[in-house]
Amino acid sequence: MAKPKSQAIQARRIRPTIHDVAKAAGVSIATVSRALNSPDSVRKELRERVVAAADSMDYMADSVGKALRRQRTQIISTMLPRLADPLFSAVASAIQETLEENGYLGFVQTSGFDNSNLFDRAKRLIEHGTEGLIIFGRIDDQRLLDYCRAHQLPLLSAYSYFEKSEVPTIGFDNYLATRQLVEMLHTLGHSRIAMISGSDKGNDRQQSRIRAFRDINAELGQEPVIEFTHMDFDMADGGAALRRIMENHPETTALICNRCVIAFSVMVEARRLGITVPEHLSLTGFDDIDYAALFDPSLTTVAVPSEKIGRAAAKAMIARLETGAPLGSRRFETEVILRRSVARPRTTA
Template structure:
C-alpha cells in the first residue's frame, strides 16, 4: 500500500522536554515562588475551597465564579498538582487530545490513529471534546493539563487567546493536527485545506459547471471550514461566477446537509453542481436528490470532502478528497512522544489529500439549468 506523500515544510524551535519541565519551576506566583492555589484564590477574590471546586468539580460552581478562577489560574500560570508533577519529571506518560466531537467518522479515524500509537508506546491518551469553535477551548485544555497531560494535540488551529497565553507561560508542548497551518506560531501536522478545495472546484469547472454551490459546516473558530469557504469564493470570483453558499449550524447532521441543499435549489434552481465541505453533508444532499427525483450525476454533480468509509458505498459512490486522517494521527502521536522522551523538535508537516473521482460527478448538462 502506497504511503501518503508528506513533505517537511518548516522546523519549529525545538522544545526540549526535560528542560521544559525543569523550566516550569520558574513559573512565578507571588513573592517569586511558583504560583499556588492561595495565589489564585487571592487574585480571583474567592476562597481556596472555591478554587478547588472550580478545578476539580466545575459543575458545582456558577459560570461567573468559574470564569474568574480560571482566568486567574491562567494569568498566574497555575496548574493543579497532577499537571505540576508531570512537568516536574513525575511522569504521567499521558497525552491529551482535543476533538470537536466523536460521532463524525473523520474525528474517530484520527483519534484511532493517535490512540493506537500511544498504546504501542506505553502512553495513555485523554480524549476531550471541545466543539467546533477553537476560540473557546481553553477550559477543555486546562482540564486535560490538570489531570496530568504532558502534551496536547488540538484538532485544527488554536485560536483561543487564553490558551495561547497559557502555553506561552507554561512549557507544555502543543501540536495542531489535521490542518497544516503555515505561519502559525505553533507547529501543525495535516492537510492544506485551501489547496484541497481548489482541486474539487477546478474539477467542477473543467467539467463545464458554471452554477456551483457550496454547503459548509460552521465557520466560527473553525479553520477547516473557513479555509474551504474562502477558497471556493475566490475561485468563483476569479472565474466570474456567482457564489452560492449555505452554512449549516454546529452539531450538524446528514439531514442538515439535505435541508441546506433544498434551500439552494429553491433559491438557485440553475445549480448543476454542489460541493460539500464534508462527506456527511454530501450524504445528505444525495439523499435529498432521491426524494426530489434529481438524477446524480446526470442532472446534478455532488462532491464531498474527507473520503470516510461509507463514501464509496453510497447509491452514487461519492467523489471526494481522501484525507489520510489515521496517518496524520499516528504521525502526530509519534512526534509528541519523541518530543517528550528525547526533546526532539515538534516540526510542521504537510500531508497530501488525493482527489477521488467517483460516479457522483460528471460533465455539466448541456442545457441551461438541469437536464430534463
Template sequence: MSRPPSHKKRANLRDVAREAGVSVATVSRVLNTPDLVQEATRSRVQRVIDDLGFVRSAAARAINSGRTQILGALVPTLDNDIFAITLNAMENRLVELGFSLVVATTDEDPEKEARKAKELLDNGVEGLVLTGKSHTKALFDMLERRDVPALVISCFDPEYRLPTIGYDNHKAAALAYQHLRSSGHENVAVVHGPTAFNDRTQARLDAIAELQGGALRNALETELSVAGGAQAVRKLLSQPNDYDAILCLSDVIAFGALNALHRAGKSVPKDISVMGIQDLPASAETYPRLTTVHLPVQQMGRQAAEGIANWVVDQRPPAPIEVQSRLVTRETVGNKSGPKGKKGQRAPPS
C-alpha cells in the first residue's frame, strides 16, 4: 500500500528566528521596519527567510500594519466584456501598486450593492470602486460612517458627490447619433438595455432625445445581450416603420442585431445601417465590421486603480478624470446621401 506524499510544514516567524539566531521581535522588525535593524542582522534574517520560503500571511500583515492592501470593486455583471476588460486592467495596475482586488456583482440592484459593499468592508477592504451613479442612501451613509475611500467608474460627472473616473455617456451617444444623421440616415431606431438603476444608459438616451428635439422617438428596450439585440430587431422588422438605421447603445446588442438582420435577408449597410457603442474586441470581427464609439475602458481601469490606491495611501481623493470616447468607422454604416446625393452609397471602412 503506497504512503501519501509528505507535505513540508510552512515556516513561521519562530522558525525564522531560530535559524537566524535572533528573537521573534527582531524578525518582525526586519519585516516591518527594516531601517531600524543593523545591516548585518537584517541580511542574515533575510537569507533565512529566503531559504525557508517564509511568506507572511495577509492576516499577520494586517495586524502588524493596520493595512490589508485589499480593494473592492462592485460591477453589475461579469457577463459583459466591458466590465471584464475594465477589471482586468484595474487588477493588473493594482498588483503593480502592491494591492489585491476583490470583485462582487450587483445585477444593477442598489440594495444588493449595499449588502455586497458591507460584506467587502467587513472583510477588510480598504477602498471601493463603484459603477455608475445610482446608489442607495444606505451605501453613502456607510461609506461616510466608516470613512472609506470610494470612487465611481463608467461615467464622468465632476459635480457628483464621489470622484468619477470614466467616459461621458451623454457625449458618446451624441457622437453615435450625429454620425448616423450626418451619413444621411433620417429614420433611426434606438435599441438599448434596461434603464432601471442604470444612469449610464439613461444618459445616452437623454442625449439622443435632445438631438431629436427633446422627446425620444423610436426607442426600444431589450435585454442587454446578443439574444436581446436579435429579439429587438425581429420586433422592429415586424413593424410597418421603415427604419434606415439601428443605433444600439451597446455593442453586445449590436451583435444580436446584425445576426437577426442577416437571418431576415437584410443587407448591412445597403438595406439598413447598424451602429454600436463600446468597441469591444469582437466588434472589429463581425460581418460586416461594426461601426461604433470607442469607450477607453482599459485606460479607465488603470486610472481608477491609481486613483483609489493613492487615496488609500495618501488619504487624498483623486480629481475627477474624463477618458475620451471616439468614433470608430468601419463597415456597418452606409452613406445614404453619398457624395453627390445618391442613395445607397457606402461609407469606406477605416
C-alpha cells in the first residue's frame, strides 16, 4: 500500500506521484488511477477524497510513466526546412495547434533545405517516442523510408503535394500552381515570360516550378528563360538576375519570381533602372505572404492555403493513430491572387 521504500534516485522527487496522492487520500494507487481516469468506477466519497488530495498537491499524472505502460506517447513530430520562414511557420503553427486541440503534443525540428539525410536528424525524435512523423517536402532519405516501413512508423510528406509519391503527401502542387500562373499571364496577352528562381538544390518546390515552366515553354516551342539568384534566407538579390534578363531578353514582358522576396528585390531594382511595374514589366511572386499586399505596387502571387494544409496533415496523422486508417494523400488548390504588379503587356496595350 505504501510507496515502496527505495533508495531515491534523486534526493527527493519534485513532482508528486500517484503514490503521494494515494497516501494522502488513504487509498491504493489503483484507486487513484481509477478515480482520475474512469471516475464512474469508484465510489463517490472516495473519488472526492482522491480528487481533493490530487488537487491539493497539483498532481499531474506523469506522461512518461503513462506512456511506458500504455505504449502510447501522443507525440507527433514535424521536420521542416526552416522555422523562421513565414511560408513554413504558418503550416507548422497550424499543425501544433491542431495537435494540442486533440490531446497531442509535437516536437519541431528543422532540417535545413536538404532532405537526403533525414534519418540521423529524425533519430532523436523517434527515440523520444514520436508516434508519427510529418516532414515538409519530398523525402529523399531511403534509410528513413525503410525504417518507417519496417517499424510501422506513420510518415507523411506535407507542404508540397506530389503526383507520384512513395509516401502519402498532403499539400499543394507546385507544378500545377506554376502552370496556373503562366496561364493567367498568357490570358492577359503575355507571350515572353521569364522566371527567376532561387536555388533548386534539394528544394522540391523550386524544382517543380522550374519543371512546369520548362514544360510549358517546350509545348510552345520556346527556349525557357530562367535565371537563378542567390538567396540568403529571406533576403534575395534579384537585381542582378533582372539585369541579365533585360539585357539578354529585352522582349520579356512578364517575370515570374519563385519567391516573394525575390520579387521584392526585383521591384526595387526595376525602379532604379527606370523599368515601371506593371506598365513595362509584369511581376509575380509566389507563396502569398502577407507583405505581398503591402508593397507598392501590390504583388500578384500564388496563395497557398497554409493553415488548411497544416490542419489537414495533423488531423490525418491523428486519425491514422487512432483509427488505424491508412494515411491518404490530399491535394489543396492554390489560387492566383491578381494584384497591381501584373497588367496586360506593353506591346498589346
